[in-house]
Amino acid sequence: MDAQVTLTVDGTRHQLPVDTRTTLLDLMRERLGNTSPKKGCDHGQCGACTVLLDGQRQLPCLALAVAHDGAEIVTADGLAPAGELHPVQQAFLDADAFQCGYCTPxxxxxxxxxxxxxxxxxxxxxxxxxxxxxxPEQALTHDEVAERMSGNLCRCAAYVNIVPAVQQAAGVQA
Structure with missing residues (x-):
């Protein structure tokens, strides 16, 4: 059964029919061609698909598209629509906080x-x-950042640089 869904993804409004069993991740990747969120485990365990859904981080592999009609979604690609890097993206580059890059978005x-x-x-x-x-300094200590980011797995083990990148982006001294 199809339902009409309206979503804004990275600033672009989309209105389309979707099967009611379609996840937000599959809708973005397969129907909208937005491959920024990665399909890792497809079970909400790896965090590779993390996006900002109505301003909060969410796992779109666990979210049905019909449950989020009218939502605003920002992917890593949409964080810097003017072409300049978002401070977090810049910090990841500065701190060399990625290896293969699959989990990076x-x-x-x-x-x-x-x-x-x-x-x-x-x-x-x-x-x-x-x-x-x-x-923010207390909430973004090394241990705090590591805990808060623990839902995002990196098979390359770039964690040693991810935590300082988050702290740099937040303007917190490590």
Whole structure:
């Protein structure tokens, strides 16, 4: 059964019929030709497909397109529509925070989400006192960033450079 869905992906509005079983990831990759989010595990375990869905990091492999009618999605490609790199993208380059690059778009989107969450003072599982007000410096220590980014796997093990890249993009001293 098809349903009509309207989505804005990287600033472009799309209105199209979709099978109600279609995931956001498959819609973006197969129907819209947006291959920035990668299909890794297709089970929500690797984070390669991470995007910003209505401003928050999400795994589109686990989201049905019909459940997000009207949503705004930003992929790593859409973070810098004017052609200049987003600060997180630049930090990943500066810190050499990737190897093969397959997980990088998901890592970058997750990092943007992490920085925004930390800016709101959201605690993580690594936060010692979840009731305390957190400054960005407290919310983005090495352990905090590592925990917050733990849903994004890298088979090449570029983690040693990913954490400093996130801290650099946030303007936090490592």
């Amino acid at each position: 998901g890592q970058v989107c997750s990092a943007v989400g992490v920085i925004e969450e930390a800016g709101r003072g959201w605690p993580s599982h690594a936060t010692a006192d979840v009731t305390a007000e957190l400054s």
